[in-house]
Amino acid sequence: MKLETKSQGLRGTLKVPGDKSISHRSIMFGSIAHGKTEVEGILQGEDVISTMNAFRAMGVQIQEHGSRITIEGKGFSGLKAPKKALDMGNSGTSTRLISGILAGRPFDSELFGDASLSKRPMDRIAKPLRLMGAKIAGETDRDLPPLKISGNVMLHEIDYKLPVASAQVKSALIFAALQTDKKAVTRLVEKEKTRDHTEEMLVQFGGQIAISGKNILIPGGQKLQGQKVLIPGDISSAAFWLVAGLVVPNSEIELRNVGVNVTRTGILDVIEEMGGQVVRIHEDETNHSATLVVRTSALVGTEISGELIPRLIDELPIIALLATQAAGETIIRDAEELRVKETDRISVVTHLLQNMGAEITPTSDGMIIRGKTPLHATHVDACGDHRIGMMAAIAALLVQEGQMSLVGEEAIQTSYPSFFDDLRLLNSSN
Known part of the structure; x- marks a missing residue:
């Protein structure tokens, strides 16, 4: 597609x-x-x-x-x-x-x-x-x-x-x-x-x-x-819109009823460390949920490692994209678990972003990403991994020349069946 x-x-x-x-x-x-x-x-x-x-x-x-x-x-x-x-x-x-x-x-x-x-x-x-x-x-x-x-x-x-x-x-x-x-x-x-x-x-x-x-x-x-x-909204799904809202110019997105259980909110800590603007409103302490409002932000690199990794392991592919648009170096360590997900996400993520012009190097347990870099069009195979497919769709929004294409988009059905409908809604509202 x-x-x-x-x-x-x-x-x-x-x-x-x-x-x-x-x-x-x-x-x-x-x-x-x-x-x-x-x-x-x-x-x-x-x-x-x-x-x-x-x-x-x-x-x-x-x-x-x-x-x-x-x-x-x-x-x-x-x-x-x-x-x-x-x-x-x-x-x-x-x-x-x-x-x-x-x-x-x-x-x-x-x-x-x-x-x-x-x-x-x-x-x-x-x-x-x-x-x-x-x-x-x-x-x-x-x-x-x-x-x-x-x-x-x-x-x-x-x-x-x-x-x-x-x-x-x-x-x-x-x-x-x-x-x-x-x-x-x-x-x-x-x-x-x-x-x-x-x-x-x-x-x-x-x-x-x-x-x-x-x-x-x-x-x-x-x-x-x-x-x-x-059941609150999945912060792993919200992560794609959080990153999109931060890196796509002139963006402001409101995400309602997102789960913010402290064992899952590592991505919010990383965004704050990188200088991103995400505000929590309408917090529901009983159901561990909140509405998140994200706006385009100037970002800086950071290090992601140690006890933070289990709190954002599923979000690391889209965080890697976020890091390509941050000034300076971002280092991801202690994330060897990525190699036994739906794909070897360290290899697949680095290959995809390298093909788009990003300066990213795989390591045995993570990645080193140097930004800020412009991204260009490429052909992407989701490799049966829903998070790779969604990351590619968000990365494509930053491409200014050429046509991005994706095969294997059906993998996204495993976690976010309405993903492309929601993307069209946000992209047509400007």
Whole structure:
């Protein structure tokens, strides 16, 4: 497809789709809880649909009413053996978290996905789940999908230090820990603090969990109750408009009801450090959300590393674009996790931006970007990665000559089905 270029400014108000991480977890908790769960603001993207279909295949009744769904939960014991392998599509979150649930069920199951998912290592969940007594195995020593999980095992508690800063690994182990004996207590120690949606939602559904710094204690044998869940807009989706508003001249964008859970707002800290203008208004402390107003700004380079990385790991591709339009040098370190996402995002991002004329160098765990540089047109392949496709569309707005084109734009359906409609709305409002 042809991408819009030479934007004269982006203006308008948007409500971005529901948070993907929270959407996944609301379906999972609703399915393993007892009673009805009502979810408002669910993301209607392909990844979340994969999660819904997986639980439907296990006998859970889920009714859709636009962005609202109802789930009739029957507890862990109410899950039934699926009649065929569960298709996770492109969703690593679905695969890893559901594996933690299936690890303790008394039936055999198998999870598979598309070509991209089949290259993503699952050993990071398989190894600790095996320590808990689970029988789980994938292809090669990295446990690539398809994953086969055998039932009729008794899970037990572990004391485990996570070798990677990963909310997906942590969440899979929390789901498994809930199925251990009532007297068991699983202890997890995070490498760095990661997004805490699973912990918060566990408490919301009546569960017990104790958190002290990076230490997490999860008692076994818990019974959860259905709840009402209100999902804020996804800051990972809002990130594309935040960056667009900062770098496209003459722009002002208002983003309503964006989730601002502190474990997810690393991009806002980076923007502030770089001199960007983003204002929070209408903050809702109960739902951890706010309206964000962003305006075109003069930016300077910065360093992004350490404990900040887990708070913005999904936003780093679009942050790399932001850095190309900032004066001076931006260094991204400690982000080796980018290499095992939907694509090797370090390689793909640097290749794309180099082709557009950016001065960017890949490193083993990040990138070095020198700005400010003008960008020129190129042909882009999303490589099955939704965030690469959306980043390319935002980068194209800065191109003044030539035609930008994108193939593989269908990948964007996994997280932001209305992305191009929203882009046209903002670009036509000037």
